[in-house]
Amino acid sequence: MGSITSDKPDPTEFTPHLYPPFPSDTQPVAHLDTFSLAQLKSGDLAEQARLFETCKTRGFFYLDFTNTPAASLPEEAENIGRLSEEVFRLPMEEKTKYTLTNQKPNSILGYKVAGWTKTDAKGTPDTAEFMNVGKDDILDNPTRTPVALPELLLRPENRSLLARYQTTCQRTGLDLMSILATQMGLPADIFEDKHRLHQPSDDHVRMTKGPPRKNTSMPEIQTPGHTDFGTITILFNWLGGLQVWSEPSRGNFHQMFDGAQSGTRAAEWLWVKPKAGHAIVNLGDAAVKFSGGILCSGRHRVVPAPGEQGLFPRYSIVYFVRPEDKTVLKRLTGGDVPPIEEGKEEPELTAQQWIIQQSLALRDGVAKGKVEA
Template structure:
């Protein structure tokens, strides 16, 4: 491939088969556990227990879909990546027609670069998003639809994204069912809060981050600032490095500080950002805030951020395709009673927000670069 990055004379910039490998000398990296979805779905108790252990300690793992109903997901994600390139190549004046501002009503549509603040100084992010609502694509009757550009609303694209959403959603429900069983809860306790037919914040996100401007990795160009995901479970496909996880797990304070290096209380642990290597053919799966809230902190969500990839990979635009499984809009985010979920401490009361209220509160705080500890999100 060489070191000059993508050939600007070539129309396509989303070309996973041309990407250089993730640099072997990039440090520090995290070694995530890998799971076979086929083995998990077969009812292998030891494997499900191992998954539960990972979800209690880090909340991030690789998932292989070979030989399952979801085996098409890696190829379908690449197809959506090619679609994403077409979307982001639309003229800016066309894209902003579908813009959202995280104003408290919707997070669906186009997010232009710079809308989110990456630090308390107000430094803007560099990534573009297009969030395709599950309810828009699958046409949930109870929700007013969001306008979509014709390149997405056309029958082939809508069918591609819709099938992808349905498969990812079912994968998420299957994993949540396994975790419920490990928690000694009814297997459908989470499933009943994430019905695909009900209005929710579930969506496919197409993301484009620009190539790296500087090779000095100590001065990261933040594409997406440090945060925990707002929902329950996230399924990510990406082909270049750039994802980083914070070395400390998040168990319930939800202070989405944008510079956690300054926020750690444990001086001896020396927390840091760790690179996550992309693994061909595998999704990266992580839990979000709702999983922590439902279980009283038994399960954890991993704080993460996105920067340009290290080495030669960073010379390429970074595309990713994400599906967010979130509780139904009307679901109240409170601790589940029973099983191995610890009860609320005597004399304490939990804040009761609906999933929709929670998501908007989180999104607005992230947009505004809320200062450390100033908001409980």
């Protein structure tokens, strides 16, 4: 086990302009499709069909925002990255005032200290810290219980930045889901009343910081293998470290810590290269449930970046579009969505219940909540 050394000063800040390129010899790499949001929204039927195929077979893709009202999103993600650097520099005693479970029972909003989730069946702790900033608290929506946030995030300029970002990501996610709905023969607006911006939900911006790589062997896990709990996720990251599982998930939502648990020897973790100016978008559990398994969610995890990139702390900015708290997660009816098999009952959990259940499974390092699509 060799340690990472460098003659360069150890960088400690969010500095995308200084990051070395993703190592060309890093393998295996996931080959993700790239889509233009402008082209998709223009009504290009061939591109919309291609998006649908990607979401049926992989559930992960790159998204280009050029020539759209969301064109500033990559820049605003960098601004939130710089803000997150300030957040994570706060003293630990200050950050832990906002710890997830200090806020309210089973909360997923607020600060997650490194080590809160488990990365394997042995209970090995993760190494990343999060700050989950709920849209309801930034937009002053009615909430179950308001979540306290550091004063830094509530300064007018920062609150405005977060509000713009949350609103734009929410709209982008629903625009993509509208295209997928049409491809499934469903009304284009079928997801709108399940994801209203001003109704209580667990939609949030996640600021993440993972430590630099410690050694040259298989690295510690920053975020363990999982599928996202919501409908669609929009991610900006500037360093490698994201890995996707080579098989899609269509309904078995057990947490997976080790590839051997998949039962398929050929399956493996694939590196995802960051792509400048593009988001990485993936579908989550709710999309699988709503579509009766037509759509798939991508199982993924995060490790320190490879090669020289691993000398840097890894920041990422994620937005989770999730159904409203009261929305029941079950398959839609109509179009090409397959009906539930005769004699088979479909569990009916609300989005709020589902998200809490899966979040606790990650925290406790156990497989919970197997709910078939």
